[in-house]
Amino acid sequence: MSTENIKVIVRCRPLNKREISFNAQNIIVVNSNVAQVIVNSPDKSQTANEEHIQQIFTFDKVFGTQSMNIDLFNQSFKPVVQAVTQGYNACIFTYGQTGCGKTFTMSGEQSDEGCISNSFDCIFDYISTIPNSVKIVLKASYIEIHNEKIKDLVTNLNDLPVNESKELGIYVGNLSEHLCCTKTDLQKVREDGYKNRNLQWWALEMLF
Numbered sequence: 001m002s003t004e005n006i007k008v009i010v011r012c013r014p015l016n017k018r019e020i021s022f023n024a025q026n027i028i029v030v031n032s033n034v035a036q037v038i039v040n041s042p043d044k045s046q047t048a049n050e051e052h053i054q055q056i057f058t059f060d061k062v063f064g065t066q067s068m069n070i071d072l073f074n075q076s077f078k079p080v081v082q083a084v085t086q087g088y089n090a091c092i093f094t095y096g097q098t099g100c101g102k103t104f105t106m107s108g109e110q111s112d113e114g115c116i117s118n119s120f121d122c123i124f125d126y127i128s129t130i131p132n133s134v135k136i137v138l139k140a141s142y143i144e145i146h147n148e149k150i151k152d153l154v155t156n157l158n159d160l161p162v163n164e165s166k167e168l169g170i171y172v173g174n175l176s177e178h179l180c181c182t183k184t185d186l187q188k189v190r191e192d193g194y195k196n197r198n199l200q201w202w203a204l205e206m207l208f
């Protein structure tokens with residue numbers, strides 16, 4: 001386990017059809033070797049203020065437009081999932097403006113599965129290495145936080161409470177947990193829950 005508790009990774013997607021159609025120019029350079037994203041000024045005139053010509057940002061890791069989901073998984077997400085198997089709590093979340101590639105990264109495509117499916121494989125690969133004499137119980141829950149309200153996506157129950165106890169710390173009250181013995185069981189929880197996501201989000205997904 002690395003000594004850093006939080007890592008920030010940036011992934012840049014290629015220009016989409018809409019951006020190409022109005023001749024948008026790419027002003028981003030990704031340098032994976034030094035984990036830097038360089039943002040060039042769109043104003044190439046000599047009048048551009050020197051410090052605005054180029055800005056350089058450094059992260060824990062950066063991935064360019066040709067990166068595959070499996071690259072992100074192997075290089076960045078896998079150690080986080082493996083840490084869970086060693087007893088740590090862990091969280092992977094995507095953040096960014098609409099259309100930037102959050103769903104693409106988390107859900108992926110059939111030819112290049114995303115973080116969620118790769119995590120499921122990683123968990124069951126780990127379980128397959130455990131001797132039969134050791135009992136493993138894997139349970140899954142699926143929630144959505146929307147408009148400050150927590151919804152159990154599997155049971156469709158909304159407005160769940162945030163509770164705190166000495167044993168569990170902070171947790172979501174009345175959250176359903178589903179026993180998963182295989183990757184298919186885990187996929188079913190994911191699929192059942194996905195159908196109950198907020199409609200407005202569905203609408204946004206359909207826009208892109």
Ligand SMILES: Nc1ncnc2c1ncn2[C@@H]1O[C@H](COP(=O)(O)OP(=O)(O)OP(=O)(O)O)[C@@H](O)[C@H]1O
Pocket residue numbers: 012013014016065096097098099100101102103104105204205208
């Ligand atoms: N790295 C990438 N390579 C190729 N295409 C990508 C990449 N990232 C995103 N895309 C494409 O860009 C479009 C928008 O991506 P996506 O739906 O993942 O965005 P999002 O961040 O989830 O947006 P929203 O906040 O609206 O849900 C999709 O058509 C997706 O296939």
Ligand SMILES: [Mg+2]
Pocket residue numbers: 102103104205
């Ligand atoms: Mg999305």
